[in-house]
Amino acid sequence: MIPTDLYKTLKDNGTISAESFDKLTEKQQSSLFSLHWELKTLLYLGVVLLSGGLGILIYKNIDSIGHQAILAGIAAICGGCFYYCFRHKNPFSRELLKSPGVLFDYVVLLGCLSFLTFTGYLQYQYQIFGTHYGMATFIPMLVLFYVAYEFDHLGVLSMAIANLAVWMGVSVTPSSLLSNANFDNQTLIYTYLLLGLILLLVGFFSERFNFKKHFRFSYLHFGIHISFIALLFAYFNHYDSATAILWLLILFGLGYYLYVDAMRHKSFYFMLLVILYSYVATSILVFRLLDGMSNTDSIYMLCLYFIISAAVLILRIIRLNKQIKAS
Amino acid sequence: MIIYNTTWLKHLIIQDQMKKAHRANQLSAEELQAIQHKYPVGFYSSNLFLRIGLFLVTTTLTSFAFGLLSLLLSNSHIVESPGYFAFLGILSYVALEVAVRVYHHYKSGVDDALIWTSGSLLLTALYIFLDKSAFSFKGYVDELLISGLVFLLSTYFTLRFAHMAMALLSFCAFIAFIFFAWNSYGFYTLSTMPFLLIIMATMIYFFALQLVKKYWIYQDCLGMLQFISLLTGYAAGNYFVVRELGSSMNHVVLLPDQDIPYAWFFWLWTFCIPFVYIAMGLKRKDIVLIRTGLILIAAACFTLRNYHHIASIEWILVSSGALLLATSYGLIRYLKTPKYGFTVAELDSDHILDNLKVESLIVSGTFGDGTTAAEGSRMGGGSFGGGGASSDF
Structure with missing residues (x-):
């Protein structure tokens, strides 16, 4: 509900020009209704x-x-x-x-x-x-x-x-990606990963070469989901071997790069995706470390970890939001 | 009653309105900046994505914190008493008040999460307390108690935080309360129930319509109330709802050729109300009425289809699709130049890109899956994505 005399007040104290005042009041009177x-x-x-x-x-x-x-x-x-x-x-x-x-x-x-x-x-x-x-x-x-x-x-x-x-032999919708969860098929995971990275690359190139820049969003949306999920699956696939940690390292590296990129573009959505996927990866790692202790203390430690990390994350997201809005 | 700084709320509305005017080229950027400076808003708000993110993380935080606390106290018997839940509920409510008052959170995700957490904990505490104490509840009273408690709590949260979801919950709890109360204590419940609910919903709708002029702070909540009361008013007289709910309440099984009393009235209601809503909406230029009416036309068609086999599903799909395309094409042509104050042009280009993007995600969500559905079927997903071929991989 806008006070009817607001425009007049604004005009009187010189915040808006007479021209804008006319435009605003004209629009208020003619109020068209859009069925768009x-x-x-x-x-x-x-x-x-x-x-x-x-x-x-x-x-x-x-x-x-x-x-x-x-x-x-x-x-x-x-x-x-x-x-x-x-x-x-x-x-x-x-x-x-x-x-x-x-x-x-x-x-x-x-x-x-x-x-x-x-x-x-x-x-x-x-x-x-x-x-x-x-x-x-x-x-x-x-x-x-x-x-x-x-x-x-x-x-x-x-x-x-x-x-x-x-x-490429896979389905791309994130929901089916998760429901068809198949940890055993390595070729499938590598195909996903390749697909995700290709999509990310295409996304970056569309901006770099200024060719349909606004398509970047769709490429990145699919690219981020697919490559992060594929990396997490790759980690679980190699869970028992020493190379498992390598996949998470790749994930963090990719996450950092995308995070910086999202900050540069002021994209809340991609920033949030990267933060949440990285948080999941970190939690998996912590969970594994604490599981090694396998006593009641580890449960307390796990709770403490989640409390502290969540608090840090909340403060961090709020800070980021303010930063992006201010810039 | 409201916790927020009402001046800021007013400024927020002014700023939004002026940003709209700026997008429509009625205001220069400098003027907009001057207005934003003159009418400052000190709230901390998140956009949709960050709001969801903060909601998730805050919920994680509270559940692990309370989990740890319960674990530490697990040896004593405190954990089982209602007082313990009340304690946790009050704890999160205090956190909520601090977040809103001191840190000025407003629709940020943190406050949403804390509202839900404290609300559900307090509900649990009250329920356990009342259930354990002297009252010997039987039958429907249990549902009455829960819906009553939910109604009280959510009404409080609605009034204090002007929270839309809480307004919705409050309405649903109220209707549930009326339903259960009438069901156990009313007379001729089976035949009077639809009419009672219709009257209730209509009253609430006009009540919300009246209030919105005066209480602008709650305009979002009242808009939500209008929408849900319109929907409930329709559902209470919908043939399908009356028939199925009525027979299950009464523990009878109606045969396909049996009919309910006053069937003509409910059929009339099922088909007329959506058009009444749309006509009223067009006349009063009320977007809530128009959208509700459009949704309800679909509901009316499903109701009819459920009891009368008119044509096979594919012919219905094809013909209704063609009809929709033709109607909207006709309307677009007709309204190319605005008539009677209506237009098809997009007046406010707010988030036009965002809208497009969301739409593209919907398209991929609806059609993307079709590609894998083809496996083993003769031609199943063939209409989408050429999936018929991919099944042989």
């Missing part, structure tokens, strides 16, 4: 329902309707969407591209989803890629990355990153 986010949510839901429904429809009727008919239907939707996008798109730019309309982003999304259905169906029915399963995921991935960069679409970029992970 409501309509966007409806559009998003529409795209999700439609593409999901189409997927099930094809799955259930695969034997009764002709394959050509299905293919033609999906291709028509996909082609229509991309036709619309190319008609309405803004010229390509290395910077952040403002979307030409509210609808545009969702047409891109629908086009990509139906394209994926299309290629998946082609592969299932006609084996166009034969047994080259790598190709079957590689080509959709390329298309997705191209679309993400061409139309400047963060959602499609996330899908492309997910596809990159599929291509």
Whole structure:
């Protein structure tokens, strides 16, 4: 609730100029009501329902309707969407591209989803890629990355990153990463780690070469989660050997670098991720050290460790927040 | 009653409003700075991510500290008495007051964690105390006691800290209290319950609507109350809720062809209320009503689908998706130039990047998993990510 005479007070004591006062009062009188986010949510839901429904429809009727008919239907939707996008798109730019309309982003999304259905169906029915399963995921991935960069679409970029992970033989969503926990498979862990580091690198390069700088967030988001989780898994995988500590050292080194980077970018989110993952790693280490004592004292020590470390962490985070806000 | 410095709270609102004006190019940067200087805010607040982080770390701290204390005292019998929980609760409440008063924490994560910790400890203490003492409670009284205690505690925290989640909890506890009280002591409970709850929720909604003009300090809490009371008012008359809850309360099993009394009223309620909300919201330009109405349309559709098989699920998905796309496309075209004071343009570009990013995470969350779901299924995830092929790795 803003006091009605606030603007007048501000104008009278000279805090704001007469020009700004006019603008402010004019806006207060004309108060337009925006349905922007409501309509966007409806559009998003529409795209999700439609593409999901189409997927099930094809799955259930695969034997009764002709394959050509299905293919033609999906291709028509996909082609229509991309036709619309190319008609309405803004010229390509290395910077952040403002979307030409509210609808545009969702047409891109629908086009990509139906394209994926299309290629998946082609592969299932006609084996166009034969047994080259790598190709079957590689080509959709390329298309997705191209679309993400061409139309400047963060959602499609996330899908492309997910596809990159599929291509490398893993799934990328952090939840499935944890639920499919597989400590025994070393190649899987190394693949995760490689994927995470590649994503981090791409994130840094997008900023360094000023090429779609705002995509950095998505790359770093996936990169940080994947590489830290992979490093922790690698540690547990080598738990009994002497090299185990090496993985945690790599983790701390990576953490320090990302921490400095997050400070430089004033990114609360990445800073918090790095701090929390490093805290987990430290706690694992302390837990292991104290477990070696294996008596009641170690439980007291563990409690003390958590009390002190948590207190230090709280003070540290608060200090950091103030620092970032002040700068 | 409120613990915060009300002048600062007022300044916070002024600053937010002026930052909005600055983003809309109605205010120059120097003017904004002058205003921020003139109306200072001394609170320590975190943004969403740090708030979650601080919440987690503070909870870790308190649980290990109390764990250590209990461990040290484990040989004595103090730990089992309600007084011990009260002691811990008061300890964390004092810490909360210190954090807010001395260190000026305001929505920082530390205060959130301490509110929940002290609240639940005090609740435990009170419950054990009342349960152990002379009262011989039976049946519903146990639920009555808990919901009553939760209501009292959360109302106190709401009033003192203007905490939204506590306002929500307080409302839910109140409704639960009414529900259990009427269930054990009311008359014709089964047929009167929906109407009683509808009346209660409606009263609370209009009450919150009235209060928001006067008590601006609690505007977030009152907004939350409006939202949840609208939702509860709908749910109390929703056919599904009335039928299933009613039959489980009464320990009867209704056959599919059996119907509940006044079924026509509840069906009418299920379908009309969402549109009434949206119409009211558009008329009064009230965003809470519009959003609630939109959510409830989905609820109405699920209710119908649950009892009447209209079409197979995929046709419903396709047609509702197409309908949604068509409707929103039509509205966007229609409102391209603002009409009746409505527009599709984004008026406040606050956190536009953040919003985009969050959305991109949602997209990956919904579609990312589809890629692995394909394993072993015929064509399962084929619609997403070409996962149909990857299953053969």
